[in-house]
Every structure is written in C-alpha cells, then in structure tokens.
Amino acid sequence: GENVEQHPSTLSVQEGDSAVIKCTYSDSASNYFPWYKQELGKRPQLIIDIRSNVGEKKDQRIAVTLNKTAKHFSLHITETQPEDSAVYFCAASYTGTASKLTFGTGTRLQVTL
C-alpha cells in the first residue's frame, strides 16, 4: 500500500519568513495530494490540494508543488503569521481506491514573533 513520509517533524520560523514542508509518497498510482492544517484540539482542515495533472497550485500565501517523477510534493507558506502555527499533514490517495487517504506523520509549525 501507499506510504507517505513527511519532513521536518517540527519547524520554527520567525513571523514573515517562509516555511516549507516536504512529503514523499511510494505509490506511483497516487493522483491526489491534499494538505490539512490541524490546530490544537480542532479537526483537520483542508487548506490546499493538488492533482497529478498539474505541477503547482497557489492560494494566496499558500502554494503546493508536485514532482511526479520524484514522487514528492511540498507545501510552501510565505509571509508566515502567528495564526499559521499548527500541525500540518500531507496525504496521498488514488481515486481507484475509493479515495482512501494515507497521511504523513505531520509537521508542527511554530511561528514566532
């Protein structure tokens, strides 16, 4: 089955700096890659996703890039703010498996003032 690795496990940046979180996946058939943000005590919230037919997607300060050949995808957050502090999870799925998500291990992002 699919295996998703995520790095780093923790990341501390100063407010205004950029943050990058990287994930690799094992199953070349995977074609959908969402990112979730989970604040303490809250549910995971979808913040951005990308499908295998595109290489990059951007939504304001958040962008995701996908390299299908290398089987890795990354989350980029620019101009970080304290409210960006949370745990971020990447995930991968293949439509043919009823869209079951396999999650990475998570990255705890701390944005300091």
Add this chain to the structure above:
Amino acid sequence: SAVISQKPSRDICQRGTSLTIQCQVDSQVTMMFWYRQQPGQSLTLIATANQGSEATYESGFVIDKFPISRPNLTFSTLTVSNMSPEDSSIYLCSVGGLPRAIADTQYFGPGTRLTVL
C-alpha cells in the same frame, strides 16, 4: 463543504465496555470514512463505511473490534468494542463526494475524544 457533526464529542469509559460514535452530515455524500488519531500522532484510516453493505477495514482493524454501520448517505456509526486503555484516541469521521465538490476531497468531523480507564 458540509456541516459534519459527531456525537459524543468526548467520553471517559471503563475498560471492557463499548462506545458507539455517531457521524451525521447535512447533505448526502458518496463516501464516509473513520480515522483514529492517537495522542500526538497522525491519522490512521480504520475503515470505509459502505452504504447498505459491510464496511471495508484496513489492515490491523477488524469488524469485531470496530463494527461500523452506514444505513444511509448521511449517517454512520463506529463502535469501539471491549475497550482497553490502548483505545484512548480521537476518532474522526470524514466525508467525500459532497454535492458540488470534487469527489476526492474529504472533510472531517470535529472528532470524538475517547479516554479509557
């Protein structure tokens, strides 16, 4: 997205007992899933809840321990049976195939925090 609710939001249970968690969506959805999130960990898929048929379980999860029902397109239950302290986790339902949304996209319920003593 949709409004997804879970009941109970939290519970403290004695070992050996069972707890049934409910997940309700305010619109019909194609897919419903149940995940477990152990303290400080990532999310692990327990099973896919299939409407009108038996759930599809992931490796390491069995029906006797985690029976699941899905009687219609808006509701599902997960039972955690014969609980032990190792079952202490957050249990989350997720839904996919929302109206006017791309099928792959999944949204999560608020979760049920279970503590087993």
